[in-house]
Amino acid sequence: MTEKDSAPVARTVLQQCLQARLQVKPAEKTSEAQFVQIDRGMVIYICFFKGATDDILPKMVSTLLNLRLSESPSGKMVSVLDLPGSLLIVPQATLGGKAKGRAMQYHNNVGKEDGLRLYGAFVSLCEQELTAAGVTVKHGTYGNRQVLKLDTNGPYTHLMEF
Amino acid sequence: MTEKDSAPVARTVLQQCLQARLQVKPAEKTSEAQFVQIDRGMVIYICFFKGATDDILPKMVSTLLNLRLSESPSGKMVSVLDLPGSLLIVPQATLGGKAKGRAMQYHNNVGKEDGLRLYGAFVSLCEQELTAAGVTVKHGTYGNRQVLKLDTNGPYTHLMEF
Numbered sequence: 001m002t003e004k005d006s007a008p009v010a011r012t013v014l015q016q017c018l019q020a021r022l023q024v025k026p027a028e029k030t031s032e033a034q035f036v037q038i039d040r041g042m043v044i045y046i047c048f049f050k051g052a053t054d055d056i057l058p059k060m061v062s063t064l065l066n067l068r069l070s071e072s073p074s075g076k077m078v079s080v081l082d083l084p085g086s087l088l089i090v091p092q093a094t095l096g097g098k099a100k101g102r103a104m105q106y107h108n109n110v111g112k113e114d115g116l117r118l119y120g121a122f123v124s125l126c127e128q129e130l131t132a133a134g135v136t137v138k139h140g141t142y143g144n145r146q147v148l149k150l151d152t153n154g155p156y157t158h159l160m161e162f
Numbered sequence: 163m164t165e166k167d168s169a170p171v172a173r174t175v176l177q178q179c180l181q182a183r184l185q186v187k188p189a190e191k192t193s194e195a196q197f198v199q200i201d202r203g204m205v206i207y208i209c210f211f212k213g214a215t216d217d218i219l220p221k222m223v224s225t226l227l228n229l230r231l232s233e234s235p236s237g238k239m240v241s242v243l244d245l246p247g248s249l250l251i252v253p254q255a256t257l258g259g260k261a262k263g264r265a266m267q268y269h270n271n272v273g274k275e276d277g278l279r280l281y282g283a284f285v286s287l288c289e290q291e292l293t294a295a296g297v298t299v300k301h302g303t304y305g306n307r308q309v310l311k312l313d314t315n316g317p318y319t320h321l322m323e324f
Binding site: 011013045063066067068069077079092094095097099102103104145146147148149150151152153154155156157158159160 | 307310
């Protein structure tokens with residue numbers, strides 16, 4: 001799946017966690033910041049590139065939820081569905097960065113409107129798959145700063161491109 | 163730097179942090195677990211692939227320490243050297259994973275002996291660069307489970323391959 005000849009249209013980084021907390025609404029004058037939280041499960045950082053379409057989403061979701069990226073209590077590598085674990089989805093446009101000199105550029109990232117739609121559809125598909133399994137899906141707000149706190153027993157960081 | 167035609171020989175994932183804590187020695191019968199910790203700065207997850215040689219290390223270190231991957235207090239993107247921030251280096255063999263069916267395979271990862279040498283030399287080079295700047299470098303133990311706790315104001319996750 002990382003072996004395709006054509007350039008990828010989506011990049012994900014996966015980390016397993018014991019607990020993860022993400023801000024979904026910053027503090028304002030009259031309101032405190034709002035957070036979502038999961039316990040044991042997987043954090044998906046996700047970024048879509050130019051050319052990404054809704055067609056790729058079912059394959060992406062099926063792959064990410066079924067790949068053996070998490071450690072079971074017995075030490076065996078299992079999928080987040082098999083664990084079963086919760087999911088925290090974090091929009092992360094910086095993943096599309098390419099270095100030019102000392103600066104990072106993000107010219108290959110999908111436009112905001114398409115990005116928002118693809119991200120929303122990705123989250124919905126994950127929710128469909130995981131709610132059936134009795135598992136929690138939480139997610140960040142597209143376009144916001146992703147204030148994240150992560151506690152792991154080893155993040156087992158993986159990269160998957162689609 | 164991610165634009166090379168040839169296959170990369172090293173993969174790094176970069177996250178900025180407010181604080182990060184990493185286990186460097188697991189608990190044993192007669193001793194408690196040992197940890198290292200940094201405050202504001204950058205976490206480098208690193209994995210070497212087959213074909214990696216010491217020649218690439220100076221370029222890698224110079225690139226990672228000088229790229230504008232961190233946010234300054236004023237909101238400008240600056241390098242970890244300019245911040246100045248601390249560095250936590252985490253060996254992360256899982257970054258070399260490729261999906262085969264539902265399993266992850268790590269056939270392209272460098273062998274243990276070479277990996278240990280490259281990792282040690284990478285850490286040393288970072289220490290040389292950053293100690294001059296009065297900045298802390300901490301790192302995980304190669305081959306161990308990387309029990310990590312991370313607190314961010316937005317991880318700004320980046321991928322850099324070499």
